[in-house]
Amino acid sequence: MHIVIMGCGRVGASLAAALEDLGHSVAVVDRDPAAFRRLGSGFAGRTVTGPGFDRATLLAAGVAEAGAFAAVSSGDNSNIIAARVAREIFGVENVAARVYDIRRAEIYERLGIPTVATVRWTTDQMLRRLVPSGAEPLWRHPGGSLELAELPVADSWFGRRVSEFQERTGVRVAFLTRLGEPMLPHSRTVLQDGDLVHVLMHYDRVAEVEAAALRGPKEDAR
Numbered sequence: 001m002h003i004v005i006m007g008c009g010r011v012g013a014s015l016a017a018a019l020e021d022l023g024h025s026v027a028v029v030d031r032d033p034a035a036f037r038r039l040g041s042g043f044a045g046r047t048v049t050g051p052g053f054d055r056a057t058l059l060a061a062g063v064a065e066a067g068a069f070a071a072v073s074s075g076d077n078s079n080i081i082a083a084r085v086a087r088e089i090f091g092v093e094n095v096a097a098r099v100y101d102i103r104r105a106e107i108y109e110r111l112g113i114p115t116v117a118t119v120r121w122t123t124d125q126m127l128r129r130l131v132p133s134g135a136e137p138l139w140r141h142p143g144g145s146l147e148l149a150e151l152p153v154a155d156s157w158f159g160r161r162v163s164e165f166q167e168r169t170g171v172r173v174a175f176l177t178r179l180g181e182p183m184l185p186h187s188r189t190v191l192q193d194g195d196l197v198h199v200l201m202h203y204d205r206v207a208e209v210e211a212a213a214l215r216g217p218k219e220d221a222r
Contacts, residue, residue: 004061006052006082007073013038027061053082068094151199156216163187169212171199
């Protein structure tokens, strides 16, 4: 697949390298030609100098045949405009924009422009490491109704099936991290000591779910 990246900062350059490693063709757009030095001598893709929301610039980058577009410059407005141009004018199916302003991220998510809110993501990750007790969201629906979180569980859950855990807590186990590796559980998967449990749940039930997970199956069954 051909992918166009707007912005050749550290994120853009890293993303370009990762996508090339996966076998995709990549074009990188940036206003500053000196920024392309971050790509390194091994970069085999295309570099285009110019604003990432300009039609001529995007056409030079191959947006007409692109399957994806990433806007990761340092400017929220530029990223959103470029993402909308890529999707609405050129019909690029997979579009994402990096946005620093959380409020803008939520608005544009509702308008159908997937965003990565850098500040929100970093804040959530720091909270999970500084205050590990309680569920801290890994992802939250822009409308606030659903979230994905790493959920602390009582030791008494270990040795019990995921299906039982889901039934008693009312959540959906999205995946487990076991011995540092992610795994997708099925109904007969048994929770093991050391598992990190990542669940999908309704935001207004977080406190209730946490309490059920920390009570354990025996106490909950009473």
